Amino acid sequence: MLLLLLRDSLGVGGVGREVYVLYQFWYRQFAHGTFPVNDVTWQYPPGAGLVIMSPGVLPWLTYFQAFVALTLLADAAVTLALARADSDRVTHGAWVWVCGLPLLLHIPLARYDVQVTALAVLALLALTTRSAAGHRLGGVLAGLGALVKVWPVLTLIGTPRGRTTRDAWISAAATAAALLATLALCFSHSLGFLRQQGGRGVQIESLGGTALALARATGSWPGRVQYRYGAFEYVGPYVSSVGRVALLLTVLAFVWLLLWRVRARTWNEATPLDAALAAVLLFTVTSRVISPQYMIWLLGLAAVCLTSRRTVMRPVALLLLPTAGLSSLAYPVLYDEVVAGSWPGVAVMVVRNGLLLAAALLAARRLWTSAVAVPA
Numbered sequence: 001m002l003l004l005l006l007r008d009s010l011g012v013g014g015v016g017r018e019v020y021v022l023y024q025f026w027y028r029q030f031a032h033g034t035f036p037v038n039d040v041t042w043q044y045p046p047g048a049g050l051v052i053m054s055p056g057v058l059p060w061l062t063y064f065q066a067f068v069a070l071t072l073l074a075d076a077a078v079t080l081a082l083a084r085a086d087s088d089r090v091t092h093g094a095w096v097w098v099c100g101l102p103l104l105l106h107i108p109l110a111r112y113d114v115q116v117t118a119l120a121v122l123a124l125l126a127l128t129t130r131s132a133a134g135h136r137l138g139g140v141l142a143g144l145g146a147l148v149k150v151w152p153v154l155t156l157i158g159t160p161r162g163r164t165t166r167d168a169w170i171s172a173a174a175t176a177a178a179l180l181a182t183l184a185l186c187f188s189h190s191l192g193f194l195r196q197q198g199g200r201g202v203q204i205e206s207l208g209g210t211a212l213a214l215a216r217a218t219g220s221w222p223g224r225v226q227y228r229y230g231a232f233e234y235v236g237p238y239v240s241s242v243g244r245v246a247l248l249l250t251v252l253a254f255v256w257l258l259l260w261r262v263r264a265r266t267w268n269e270a271t272p273l274d275a276a277l278a279a280v281l282l283f284t285v286t287s288r289v290i291s292p293q294y295m296i297w298l299l300g301l302a303a304v305c306l307t308s309r310r311t312v313m314r315p316v317a318l319l320l321l322p323t324a325g326l327s328s329l330a331y332p333v334l335y336d337e338v339v340a341g342s343w344p345g346v347a348v349m350v351v352r353n354g355l356l357l358a359a360a361l362l363a364a365r366r367l368w369t370s371a372v373a374v375p376a
């Protein structure tokens with residue numbers, strides 16, 4: 001992964017450009033006490049600024065070098081935490097992370113998603129302990145993660161009813177509120193990301209984008225690809241309708257998760273882990289944006305699930321491994337083909353998104369039957 005990042009010429013190349021150009025540009029703005037202003041590429045919660053600023057703790061390195069070093073440190077923290085949770089070496093959770101991450105080539109080292117995944121993984125492992133302090137710590141880590149990239153709050157969706165849920169959610173809310181208030185006091189325009197996030201369209205790598213790509217390749221849709229909001233998106237007739245359908249499916253996924261939580265009858269130590277993976281999968285496949293780095297989140301959550309013998313997500317974790325490999329084939333290896341909408345690019349996206357959808361549906365089904373369905 002480091003060698004590929006050093007050369008950075010595979011496929012379309014320039015994977016590391018996001019760090020040494022975009023992240024470093026934001027870093028300079030933070031140094032002046034402001035979040036990015038009127039920048040359509042800044043679409044992240046204010047806590048993300050802490051990750052972007054973190055290379056400053058290693059002033060003897062360049063920004064790029066420090067960012068990669070801290071990413072490797074976060075990777076090591078996840079590996080050690082998973083290995084410790086799998087101390088009897090029978091569930092193989094750590095191996096899913098160690099062997100799965102390189103399937104994404106050098107993308108994980110040039111995005112800040114490894115750091116976010118580390119917060120989610122450590123939060124889940126803390127929530128599986130039997131102490132109230134561990135539950136509160138899990139809530140704190142989930143709250144931090146939520147303010148960095150929103151989705152880690154889903155690690156709390158499967159916490160057992162009662163004191164565990166109260167401790168975790170109160171800790172998460174208090175942590176997120178305190179950090180948000182601190183950042184708002186120290187920096188201006190801390191909530192400016194909301195304007196950019198709301199304007200996102202249908203990215204070419206999403207499920208909706210794949211449907212439009214198929215229609216375009218068969219000549220039944222006249223739309224085109226345009227670079228907007230820091231990504232390639234489809235523009236043309238029916239695109240807004242596809243975006244609204246994706247939003248509706250996201251709402252339905254949220255309603256389904258709430259229904260599962262209300263109807264769930266049995267909990268075990270794997271239930272919070274399984275619920276987190278199922279929830280993030282459902283929100284990923286219904287998103288208007290499915291960037292390849294999203295697979296980092298899913299691999300981390302799958303690895304946590306496999307630290308428990310009682311997980312029902314083992315088949316889902318196995319599905320995610322080829323999905324990760326296909327994601328890196330789509331970007332950066334064949335990204336020119338994906339953008340052009342040629343049949344090789346469309347085929348890769350159809351298979352990748354088909355596997356991702358299958359993993360989401362399988363995860364939802366197995367989560368429901370494990371906690372809601374009454375055994376015969």
